[in-house]
Amino acid sequence: MTALLSVHGLEAFYGDAQALFGLDFSLSQGEVVAVIGANGAGKSTLLKCLTGLVRAPREAIRFGGEAIGGLPPGQIVRRGLAMVPEGRRLFPSLSVEENLKIGGHAGRRGPWNLQRLYALFPILAEKRRSPATALSGGQQQMVALGRALMSNPQVLLCDELSLGLAPVVIREIYAALPEITREGMTVAIVEQDVTVAQRVSHRVYCLQEGRVSLAGRSDAFTREQISQAYFGV
Amino acid sequence: MLETILQGLLLGGLYTLFALGQSLMFGVMRLTNTAQGDFIILGAFAVIAGTALVGQAPLPVTLAVLPVAFGFGYALQRFVLNGTLGKDPLPSLVVTFGLSIVIQNLLLELFSADPRSIETGGLDTRGLALGGGVSVGVLPLIVLAAALAATAALQWLFARTALGRSFRAVSDDSEIAQLMGLDAKKVYALATAIAFVLIALAGALQGMRTTVSPADGPMLLLFAFEAVIIGGMGSFWGTLAGAMILGITQQIGFRLDPGWGIWAGHLVFLLVLLVRPQGLFPKTVG
Numbered sequence: 001m002t003a004l005l006s007v008h009g010l011e012a013f014y015g016d017a018q019a020l021f022g023l024d025f026s027l028s029q030g031e032v033v034a035v036i037g038a039n040g041a042g043k044s045t046l047l048k049c050l051t052g053l054v055r056a057p058r059e060a061i062r063f064g065g066e067a068i069g070g071l072p073p074g075q076i077v078r079r080g081l082a083m084v085p086e087g088r089r090l091f092p093s094l095s096v097e098e099n100l101k102i103g104g105h106a107g108r109r110g111p112w113n114l115q116r117l118y119a120l121f122p123i124l125a126e127k128r129r130s131p132a133t134a135l136s137g138g139q140q141q142m143v144a145l146g147r148a149l150m151s152n153p154q155v156l157l158c159d160e161l162s163l164g165l166a167p168v169v170i171r172e173i174y175a176a177l178p179e180i181t182r183e184g185m186t187v188a189i190v191e192q193d194v195t196v197a198q199r200v201s202h203r204v205y206c207l208q209e210g211r212v213s214l215a216g217r218s219d220a221f222t223r224e225q226i227s228q229a230y231f232g233v
Numbered sequence: 234m235l236e237t238i239l240q241g242l243l244l245g246g247l248y249t250l251f252a253l254g255q256s257l258m259f260g261v262m263r264l265t266n267t268a269q270g271d272f273i274i275l276g277a278f279a280v281i282a283g284t285a286l287v288g289q290a291p292l293p294v295t296l297a298v299l300p301v302a303f304g305f306g307y308a309l310q311r312f313v314l315n316g317t318l319g320k321d322p323l324p325s326l327v328v329t330f331g332l333s334i335v336i337q338n339l340l341l342e343l344f345s346a347d348p349r350s351i352e353t354g355g356l357d358t359r360g361l362a363l364g365g366g367v368s369v370g371v372l373p374l375i376v377l378a379a380a381l382a383a384t385a386a387l388q389w390l391f392a393r394t395a396l397g398r399s400f401r402a403v404s405d406d407s408e409i410a411q412l413m414g415l416d417a418k419k420v421y422a423l424a425t426a427i428a429f430v431l432i433a434l435a436g437a438l439q440g441m442r443t444t445v446s447p448a449d450g451p452m453l454l455l456f457a458f459e460a461v462i463i464g465g466m467g468s469f470w471g472t473l474a475g476a477m478i479l480g481i482t483q484q485i486g487f488r489l490d491p492g493w494g495i496w497a498g499h500l501v502f503l504l505v506l507l508v509r510p511q512g513l514f515p516k517t518v519g
């Protein structure tokens with residue numbers, strides 16, 4: 001199977017500090033892949049490189065056969081790579097519906113529109129005129145997820161969907177995943193909770209200090225193996 | 234007293250037009266345009282030069298200057314001011330301050346220091362009797378109407394249109410806005426383009442109402458600044474209210490003693506800064 005998205009030998013820097021050291025990563029069409037690892041392992045940096053928020057060498061990232069590393073974020077989202085950013089980062093002066101509409105700004109066609117999102121998350125239809133930041137954390141995460149889906153991406157990247165949310169809310173958010181992947185959407189999730197990550201994904205990557213320390217089928221690893229890859233002890 | 238307040242409101246209309254462009258540029262990109270007043274004067278001189286070229290036709294010339302101002306503002310933001318934006322506000326302050334000096338000297342070179350005005354064929358002296366011995370100028374009424382219309386239009390643009398949504402989104406979080414496919418630099422350029430239409434309109438009306446000379450800019454900037462601060466950053470109705478408060482205060486000051494008008498305005502401005510530094514009606518834009 002050829003990869004839809006492939007990352008080869010990716011190195012990334014914040015100023016002089018190197019965050020990724022020759023990282024390899026790939027996503028095949030229709031896969032759900034989890035990226036786990038401790039704080040500072042480089043998970044968010046990887047997603048930021050993929051979406052153009054952190055500079056990357058052009059050839060290090062290939063998407064649908066084209067080298068896209070270092071392109072501006074707007075060009076990358078138009079090619080079909082959307083991200084739910086860490087900490088949600090909704091636009092506070094926009095209503096729920098306006099946040100969703102701005103997600104559709106990239107103008108890609110596909111199955112996702114306001115009606116379908118409201119069917120998936122009925123609470124958002126009810127609160128569509130509220131300022132986005134007036135919602136609960138879980139509802140805000142639904143808006144952030146919806147905002148990314150509105151661009152009808154081929155690949156959806158989710159950075160820490162469960163950050164700061166109660167377990168019951170996390171379950172509710174992840175319950176939407178099968179509906180999102182129904183038409184074959186490819187999804188990569190960054191997740192701190194290893195159990196959740198293993199349960200929802202086909203494959204898992206574990207990062208440690210900017211390198212891949214473990215990669216393979218999600219059900220192929222024991223807790224000990226993962227904890228070894230996670231902490232390096 | 235009633236007449237003083239009425240005159241104050243009319244003056245406030247003018248200050249609203251001075252301030253809206255400032256409020257818009259600050260609201261969208263946190264950019265303080267210290268050349269705001271000089272650009273207003275430049276707008277007035279553009280109309281003066283235009284009327285001299287084509288003979289007396291202030292209205293068509295003003296209407297022709299507005300789209301030119303739009304293009305000028307777009308290009309200025311795209312090729313000059315975008316490069317000054319960032320976490321540090323100093324580069325944009327220094328660059329617009331420099332532009333202010335350039336414009337003043339350019340106008341001095343081209344038009345000399347003589348005060349000039351835009352000939353309106355007597356419109357500036359026509360009055361409207363309101364009964365009870367009170368009468369108001371027709372031109373100030375037009376200015377007030379333009380100010381109200383411009384405020385309402387900006388508020389509508391921000392609250393109801395896709396462009397307004399883009400303005401608010403890049404203002405909130407430009408990184409995430411770019412992740413959504415918005416080009417923040419283009420959005421900024423459009424905001425400045427619209428601000429410059431308002432600046433040119435303010436300049437044309439100022440030139441019709443009174444005389445303008447190349448060194449007038451900094452005073453107008455001060456009034457614009459005071460209106461924006463009194464009203465609270467980021468709200469257009471707040472800017473209108475701030476301009477009205479400034480106008481009324483100045484008129485009351487003038488009434489008490491002709492030397493006190495401007496001074497009374499500064500006093501209220503300082504008072505607001507002391508008591509409510511965030512302004513009277515602060516709000517993120519929209």
